[in-house]
Amino acid sequence: MVVKVHGTNYASGPRRVFACFYEKEIEFELVPVNLFSGEHKSPEFLKLQPFGVVPVVQDGDFTLYESRAIIRYYSEKYRSQGTELLGHSLEDRGLVEQWLEVEGQNYYPHVYTMVVQLEVHPLIGLPVDDKVVAEHEEKLAKVLDVYEERLSKTKYLAGDFFSLADLAHLPFTDKLVNSIGKEHLIRDRKHVSAWWDAISSRPAWKKVLQL
Amino acid sequence: MVVKVHGTNYASGPRRVFACFYEKEIEFELVPVNLFSGEHKSPEFLKLQPFGVVPVVQDGDFTLYESRAIIRYYSEKYRSQGTELLGHSLEDRGLVEQWLEVEGQNYYPHVYTMVVQLEVHPLIGLPVDDKVVAEHEEKLAKVLDVYEERLSKTKYLAGDFFSLADLAHLPFTDKLVNSIGKEHLIRDRKHVSAWWDAISSRPAWKKVLQL
Structure with a gap:
C-alpha cells in the first residue's frame, strides 16, 4: 500500500x-x-x-x-530495504539517536529562528529583528564548531556511515545555504563543508528538491 | 559492568x-x-x-x-529486562517516538523557558521577565489541551502502556508542579492530572527524587 x-x-x-x-x-x-x-x-x-x-x-x-x-x-x-539508516550495531544506533537529538535540540532551533526572521518575516510583511538573527547565528556557529571537530574524525555524524542523523539535517541546512544567505557558516568549516557536499549530493535529496 | x-x-x-x-x-x-x-x-x-x-x-x-x-x-x-518502555509492536514504538518528539519539540521548550525565568533567574540575581513567562505559559496550555484530548482516549501518551514517552516528561513536569508554582496547568485538566498521578507515583521516579 x-x-x-x-x-x-x-x-x-x-x-x-x-x-x-x-x-x-x-x-x-x-x-x-x-x-x-x-x-x-x-x-x-x-x-x-x-x-x-x-x-x-x-x-x-x-x-x-x-x-x-x-x-x-x-x-x-524497512530495515533491509534501500539505504540502512540506523547503523549496524546497537552502539551505532545509539550514536544515530545522539546526533538526531543534537539536531533537534541544538541545531534546528537556531536555524529555524533565523529562517523565520530572514525568510518568513519578509514574506508576511513583518520586520527582521537583526539582534535575534545575530544571537542565533552566534549560537549556531558554536554548535557548528563542535560538528567540525566531530567531522574531522568521522565522515558522518554518527560514524563512518550515512544515517538518519545526517539526513535529518538536510532540509534546514539547505535553507541556511540556499535561502537565507548563511552559506559561510558551512563553508568556513572544512569538514562541515565536505560533509554538506557529501549529504546534499545524494540522489535521494536531489529527488526531494525536484518534487 | x-x-x-x-x-x-x-x-x-x-x-x-x-x-x-x-x-x-x-x-x-x-x-x-x-x-x-x-x-x-x-x-x-x-x-x-x-x-x-x-x-x-x-x-x-x-x-x-x-x-x-x-x-x-x-x-x-535491555529490552527484556525490567519495564518494557518501547511498546510491543513496531507501531507502538512509532507512537512512542512520536510522543518523545512532541515532548522534545512542543512541551519541553516552554517548560524549560519558564523554569529558567522562575527558578534560575532568582538564584543568579537576574530579573524575571513576566511577559516571557506568560507567553510560554499560554503556548504550553495549548499543548496540554492536546494532551488532555489524547489522554481522554488512552491511559498513557503512546497508548495504554507506560513508555519512554511518558517517562521523558517526568523531570520537567515535576518542576512545573513542585518548583515553579504552575501545578494548575496540570490539575485543571482531568486526564492530564490523572496521568501525572500515575506516572509520578511509579517507584522508579520516587527513587530518582530520593537520590
Missing part, C-alpha cells in the same frame, strides 16, 4: 520524510496541504495532527506525525 | 536517565558534575560532552550523551 504523506514539497518537516522515503525506496503519495490558506489549522486537518503542523503519514489505518518519529519508524520497518 | 552517569541528582536531563535505569533495573554509578562551579564547561568534561551539558554515560569504552538518546539506547539494549 502506498503511504500517504500529508504535507508540502517546500516545508522542511515533510522534506525529511521524503528524503527518508527515497533512501528507503518506499512508495508514497503526497497529499498537498495548503499552508498559505491555513489548511493545516482546519478542523479536518487537526483531527489528523492536533498540533496543526505537517507532515502526517497515513499507512493503511496507522497514522503517525512528527518528522523525526516518522523517519525512525520507517527506517526500522 | 556498572554504567557511569556523569551528571547531578537535581538536573532534569540526568533525571530522565536515572528514571529509565531504575525502570530497567540497570546498575549505575553517579559521577557528580558540579554545575555551580562550571565543571561542565571544563576542558576535561568537554572531551566527554563537547556541548558542555549533562548527562553523559560511559559504559565500558562506549560513551553516549543526550538524555533522550541514552534512554532509547538502554531501553533497546
Whole structure:
C-alpha cells in the first residue's frame, strides 16, 4: 500500500520524510496541504495532527506525525530495504539517536529562528529583528564548531556511515545555504563543508528538491 | 559492568536517565558534575560532552550523551529486562517516538523557558521577565489541551502502556508542579492530572527524587 504523506514539497518537516522515503525506496503519495490558506489549522486537518503542523503519514489505518518519529519508524520497518539508516550495531544506533537529538535540540532551533526572521518575516510583511538573527547565528556557529571537530574524525555524524542523523539535517541546512544567505557558516568549516557536499549530493535529496 | 552517569541528582536531563535505569533495573554509578562551579564547561568534561551539558554515560569504552538518546539506547539494549518502555509492536514504538518528539519539540521548550525565568533567574540575581513567562505559559496550555484530548482516549501518551514517552516528561513536569508554582496547568485538566498521578507515583521516579 502506498503511504500517504500529508504535507508540502517546500516545508522542511515533510522534506525529511521524503528524503527518508527515497533512501528507503518506499512508495508514497503526497497529499498537498495548503499552508498559505491555513489548511493545516482546519478542523479536518487537526483531527489528523492536533498540533496543526505537517507532515502526517497515513499507512493503511496507522497514522503517525512528527518528522523525526516518522523517519525512525520507517527506517526500522524497512530495515533491509534501500539505504540502512540506523547503523549496524546497537552502539551505532545509539550514536544515530545522539546526533538526531543534537539536531533537534541544538541545531534546528537556531536555524529555524533565523529562517523565520530572514525568510518568513519578509514574506508576511513583518520586520527582521537583526539582534535575534545575530544571537542565533552566534549560537549556531558554536554548535557548528563542535560538528567540525566531530567531522574531522568521522565522515558522518554518527560514524563512518550515512544515517538518519545526517539526513535529518538536510532540509534546514539547505535553507541556511540556499535561502537565507548563511552559506559561510558551512563553508568556513572544512569538514562541515565536505560533509554538506557529501549529504546534499545524494540522489535521494536531489529527488526531494525536484518534487 | 556498572554504567557511569556523569551528571547531578537535581538536573532534569540526568533525571530522565536515572528514571529509565531504575525502570530497567540497570546498575549505575553517579559521577557528580558540579554545575555551580562550571565543571561542565571544563576542558576535561568537554572531551566527554563537547556541548558542555549533562548527562553523559560511559559504559565500558562506549560513551553516549543526550538524555533522550541514552534512554532509547538502554531501553533497546535491555529490552527484556525490567519495564518494557518501547511498546510491543513496531507501531507502538512509532507512537512512542512520536510522543518523545512532541515532548522534545512542543512541551519541553516552554517548560524549560519558564523554569529558567522562575527558578534560575532568582538564584543568579537576574530579573524575571513576566511577559516571557506568560507567553510560554499560554503556548504550553495549548499543548496540554492536546494532551488532555489524547489522554481522554488512552491511559498513557503512546497508548495504554507506560513508555519512554511518558517517562521523558517526568523531570520537567515535576518542576512545573513542585518548583515553579504552575501545578494548575496540570490539575485543571482531568486526564492530564490523572496521568501525572500515575506516572509520578511509579517507584522508579520516587527513587530518582530520593537520590
